[in-house]
Amino acid sequence: MTDVLTPVLTADWGTPESWKLNVYEAAGGYGALKKALGMAPDDIITAVKDSGLRGRGGAGFPTGMKWSFIPQDASTEAGGKPKYLVVNADESEPGTCKDIPLMMATPHTLVEGVIISSYAIRANTAFIYIRGEVLHVIRRVQAAVSEAYLAGHLGKNIHGSGYDLDVVVHAGAGAYICGEETALLEGLEGRRGQPRLRPPFPAVAGLYASPTVINNVESIASVPSIIGNGAAWFSSMGTEKSKGFGIFSLSGHVNVPGQYEAPLGITLRQLIDLAGGIRTGAGGQQMGLKFWTPGGSSTPILTQAHLDVPLDFEGVGEAGSMLGTRALQIFDETTCVVRAVLRWTEFYKHESCGKCTPCREGTWWLTQTLTRLENGEGSAEDLDLLLDQCDNILGRSFCALGDGATSPITSSIQYFRDEYLAHLEHGGCPFDPMASTAFATVGANQ
Amino acid sequence: MISEDTYAELLEIAARYPEKRSGLLPMLHLVQSTAGQITPEGIEACAAILEISAAEVSGVATFYTMYKRRPVGDYHVGVCTNTLCAVMGGDQIFATLKDHLDVGNDETTEDGTITLEHIECNAACDYAPVMMVNWEFMDNQTPASAVQLVDDLRAGKVVTSTRGPRICTWREAERVLAGFPDDRVDEGPGAGPASLVGLKVARENNWTAPQVSTSSTTGAEGSDQ
Ligand SMILES: Cc1cc2nc3c(=O)[nH]c(=O)nc-3n(C[C@H](O)[C@H](O)[C@H](O)COP(=O)(O)O)c2cc1C
Ligand code: SF4
Ligand code: FES
Numbered sequence: 001m002t003d004v005l006t007p008v009l010t011a012d013w014g015t016p017e018s019w020k021l022n023v024y025e026a027a028g029g030y031g032a033l034k035k036a037l038g039m040a041p042d043d044i045i046t047a048v049k050d051s052g053l054r055g056r057g058g059a060g061f062p063t064g065m066k067w068s069f070i071p072q073d074a075s076t077e078a079g080g081k082p083k084y085l086v087v088n089a090d091e092s093e094p095g096t097c098k099d100i101p102l103m104m105a106t107p108h109t110l111v112e113g114v115i116i117s118s119y120a121i122r123a124n125t126a127f128i129y130i131r132g133e134v135l136h137v138i139r140r141v142q143a144a145v146s147e148a149y150l151a152g153h154l155g156k157n158i159h160g161s162g163y164d165l166d167v168v169v170h171a172g173a174g175a176y177i178c179g180e181e182t183a184l185l186e187g188l189e190g191r192r193g194q195p196r197l198r199p200p201f202p203a204v205a206g207l208y209a210s211p212t213v214i215n216n217v218e219s220i221a222s223v224p225s226i227i228g229n230g231a232a233w234f235s236s237m238g239t240e241k242s243k244g245f246g247i248f249s250l251s252g253h254v255n256v257p258g259q260y261e262a263p264l265g266i267t268l269r270q271l272i273d274l275a276g277g278i279r280t281g282a283g284g285q286q287m288g289l290k291f292w293t294p295g296g297s298s299t300p301i302l303t304q305a306h307l308d309v310p311l312d313f314e315g316v317g318e319a320g321s322m323l324g325t326r327a328l329q330i331f332d333e334t335t336c337v338v339r340a341v342l343r344w345t346e347f348y349k350h351e352s353c354g355k356c357t358p359c360r361e362g363t364w365w366l367t368q369t370l371t372r373l374e375n376g377e378g379s380a381e382d383l384d385l386l387l388d389q390c391d392n393i394l395g396r397s398f399c400a401l402g403d404g405a406t407s408p409i410t411s412s413i414q415y416f417r418d419e420y421l422a423h424l425e426h427g428g429c430p431f432d433p434m435a436s437t438a439f440a441t442v443g444a445n446q
Numbered sequence: 447m448i449s450e451d452t453y454a455e456l457l458e459i460a461a462r463y464p465e466k467r468s469g470l471l472p473m474l475h476l477v478q479s480t481a482g483q484i485t486p487e488g489i490e491a492c493a494a495i496l497e498i499s500a501a502e503v504s505g506v507a508t509f510y511t512m513y514k515r516r517p518v519g520d521y522h523v524g525v526c527t528n529t530l531c532a533v534m535g536g537d538q539i540f541a542t543l544k545d546h547l548d549v550g551n552d553e554t555t556e557d558g559t560i561t562l563e564h565i566e567c568n569a570a571c572d573y574a575p576v577m578m579v580n581w582e583f584m585d586n587q588t589p590a591s592a593v594q595l596v597d598d599l600r601a602g603k604v605v606t607s608t609r610g611p612r613i614c615t616w617r618e619a620e621r622v623l624a625g626f627p628d629d630r631v632d633e634g635p636g637a638g639p640a641s642l643v644g645l646k647v648a649r650e651n652n653w654t655a656p657q658v659s660t661s662s663t664t665g666a667e668g669s670d671q
Contacts, residue, residue: 003653007645011655014645018636082464094528094567101641104609125464132475132512133524133568135581135619136610139631142622168462171623173471173510176566190470190496192509208465229658236656245655248644251530251571258572260644274647297529329530329571343529347566353509437535438575439588 002237002263004270006245008225009218010261013105019140021147024108030153032228036116037161039227044120048223050231052243057088057179057216058295058324060242060313063223069203070121070211081210085118085126086188089141089217090172090179092131093296094347095327098247099217101259103130104137106221107144111167113220115153116227118165121213125166129184132171142169176351180399181214183353194355195399218247239265242312246326253279253287253332253436265315268292268328269307278332282440287332291415295324297344298404300411301337321411334440336431337416338423341408342370348405359402362393366409373420376428383413383420448491452480456495459625467496470506472624474513479620483514514561519554521599522616524565524578525592531567534574535588540564542589547596559600561616572640573609580619582607585638609638 017023024030036044049064071079087110091099103110110128118126128145130138145167148154156164170188172178178187182196185207206212222244226234235243242264248271251257255276262271272278272289281287291301294311300321302309309319316323331340349363369386372378390406397403413420422430434440448456455476460469470492477488484507486500493500507513525540526532543562547555554561570576573585577592584595585608598605605613611633622628648654 002656003648004651005644005648005653006655007648007653008655010641010645013637014642015636017632019631091569092567095530095571096567097569097571100569101637105636105641131569132471132510132623133565133578133581134583135622136583136607136630136634139611139622139627142625142627143631146627169625170468171472171475171625172512173474173623174512175510187471188468189465190467190506192506233656233658249572251574252534256640256643257574258640258643260647262644274644327571331533335533340529340533343527343532347528350566433537436533437538438586439535 004266005260005262005274006237007261008245009102009106009109009221009247010259013101018105019107019144021108021144021151024106028228029108030112030151032224033112033115033153034159036119036227037159037163041120041122044116044227047231048120048226051226051234052238052241053219053222053226053234054242054313055216056218056222056246056325058093058322060323063215063219066203066215067117067121067213069201070213071204072122078204078211082125083121083123084207084210084212085114085121085123086184086207086212086214087114087126087128087217087220088179088181088184088214089128089130090184091217092176092179093298093325093327094344095249095251095293095296095329096325097249097251097327098259098325100134100137102217102221102247103141107141108148109221109224110141110217111144111148111153113223114167115148115158115165116223117213117215117220119163123213124164125168127168127170127188127207129170129172129178129188131178132173138169138171145169175353176347177353177399177401180401183399184214185212192353194353237263239310239312239314241314242323248311248326248328250275250328250330252330253335254330255279264312265310267308267310271328272307272330278330281334282435287334290331290333290335291337291412292331293327293329294321296327297329297347298400298407299324300407301415302411303415332436334431334435336429337412337419338370338374339429339431339433341412342367342374344408345370345405348401352401352405356398356402358393359397359405362389362397362402363405365389366405370409373423374429376423376426378424380421380424383417387413448487449480452476453491455624455626456491460495462625467498470496470503471510474507475620476624476626478513478518479617479624482617483517517554517558518616519559519561520615521559521613522561522563522580523596523599524563524568524581526566526568526570526574526576526578527564528567530571531574531576536575539575539577539587539589539592543592543596546593555600557600560596573638579605579607579613580616582611582613583609583638585609585640607634610634
């Protein structure tokens with residue numbers, strides 16, 4: 001039996017000066033790189049395939065398979081071009097807060113992963129695209145990359161292997177859509193971050209129209225452990241189709257919010273228990289769970305009824321939502337679901353890149369309708385109008401941002417229709433916005 | 447005006463990339479660090495270096511929210527009002543600060559010290575309600591702590607991020623974003639308290655990732671046993 005929590009990526013976050021090269025190496029860091037450089041690149045791809053690692057950026061695409069799509073036959077047009085690895089460190093999906101602490105505490109785990117992954121796909125240049133709004137995290141990654149150069153882990157002829165790699169740390173400038181992989185490539189090419197039409201897929205024509213792998217920070221940071229400890233070690237954790245460990249981020253109304261690294265398949269009931277339970281109310285009373293997101297605001301909300309759903313790709317999918325980024329935002333009964341959903345919808349409206357009409361216009365209409373409802377000014381027909389508007393966005397938008405914008409709305413109407421109606425009966429929001437705050441309670445977020 | 451030194455650094459940024467246009471985002475960060483905002487001169491300089499039109503550069507500058515076309519104060523103060531933080535008190539904090547500083551969203555105080563803005567989720571939800579000063583974390587805020595924070599900034603006191611270094615000015619921060627590191631990387635902790643809670647529970651219970659069978663291990667990674 002695997003233990004309830006399995007710290008691997010988070011294991012050294014508490015070590016003094018954990019971000020420094022000597023500290024990382026003292027704990028065995030860059031050992032996996034040495035091993036990898038002695039392997040054939042294809043064998044690394046095979047090991048990552050065998051491990052069962054699936055993308056940790058939300059969609060869960062098998063990482064090794066993604067790497068194997070990179071054309072390597074130099075006699076073909078695409079295969080003859082340079083290959084690129086791009087790390088998606090844009091972490092902006094509301095609720096998601098795992099990559100940022102990873103890069104702040106142990107940036108070398110990411111850098112080592114970048115080198116091994118680039119070697120596997122035969123890239124000689126890699127980019128780490130970090131959202132711009134996290135200054136200290138950017139400092140730590142910049143410093144880790146320069147330390148790695150000085151130690152000979154990067155640059156020309158790495159450790160005598162004949163393999164060359166340069167890594168560029170690139171700061172974004174504020175745009176959620178740049179987390180979408182093709183919009184990210186646009187940003188990295190110095191353009192407005194608007195998604196590209198697919199096909200061609202980035203594996204064939206990505207950055208500079210060359211074969212490109214784009215992976216999430218946590219996916220790439222998991223690679224050294226797979227190479228170091230073996231694919232079987234990794235796949236001994238998790239569930240049948242969702243292998244390995246992942247960082248689960250609990251935020252909101254639990255007593256001890258934070259990062260919990262566990263095998264995929266753990267349940268929210270277990271996690272809330274580890275997090276000291278749902279918070280204690282201002283009067284000392286035990287509060288109850290009302291709703292939660294399994295993987296960020298773009299994944300349909302779930303309720304009390306889903307406490308025992310295994311948090312893996314299949315389990316959450318069967319429950320009508322998505323595992324996403326394991327961003328577990330927990331809301332207790334003091335929270336108005338309409339207010340929560342309206343705020344997320346305003347976010348999507350603000351972040352819509354404007355490229356396609358359903359999302360650009362649709363998110364505007366959604367906020368109009370939701371605002372009316374939150375203010376108690378609409379009518380019951382507005383709920384049908386909302387669902388109709390969602391219908392016109394879902395599946396008709398150019399990228400998944402538009403689809404994601406509908407998730408909180410449709411799921412909240414599914415589970416909390418009565419609460420929407422209560423706003424109409426009450427002539428406004430029946431909730432006290434102070435009651436849900438961290439400073440309204442004793443003992444919350446201790 | 448773009449100085450010769452700045453122009454040289456803009457060229458240096460462009461040269462980091464296989465194709466120079468990739469330098470545009472960090473180049474615009476550098477423009478902000480020298481000019482305090484995106485300026486027509488800065489746009490022209492980027493356009494000249496990248497051999498694209500000024501309209502194209504403008505189109506990029508207007509797309510990204512971190513680029514400002516009005517002067518920014520010494521301290522950019524962001525209050526997260528995305529759902530999780532809003533519910534946890536971000537809305538009250540933002541309202542309190544607007545009132546206390548007598549500014550609206552994305553406006554700067556008359557003395558030019560503080561620009562207040564409500565921001566989207568900054569990937570720190572486990573520390574809600576979250577504020578950012580010049581893009582450094584100020585975790586677990588209350589309306590009272592937020593007022594104290596901006597008062598300290600305006601009084602010129604040294605303010606330290608709750609999970610990071612002493613806070614530099616907005617222009618200095620923009621320079622780091624342009625890829626010119628300062629000397630603050632080793633300040634502050636590796637992780638804040640919330641980042642470590644799962645690790646603590648695991649240690650208390652002696653929970654680890656599976657041991658690696660010695661035949662397959664290089665001892666490189668994995669559980670830190
Ligand atoms: C609107 C939108 C935002 C996204 N934001 C991120 C992000 O911040 N980080 C990330 O890794 N993936 C994000 N993704 C998913 C990426 O498009 C892509 O699937 C992922 O980076 C692939 O890496 P993985 O296979 O390692 O998960 C986003 C997708 C969409 C549609
Ligand atoms: S769905 Fe929204 S974000 Fe995506 S391309 Fe269309 S307008 Fe842009
Ligand atoms: S919602 Fe405020 S940091 Fe995530």
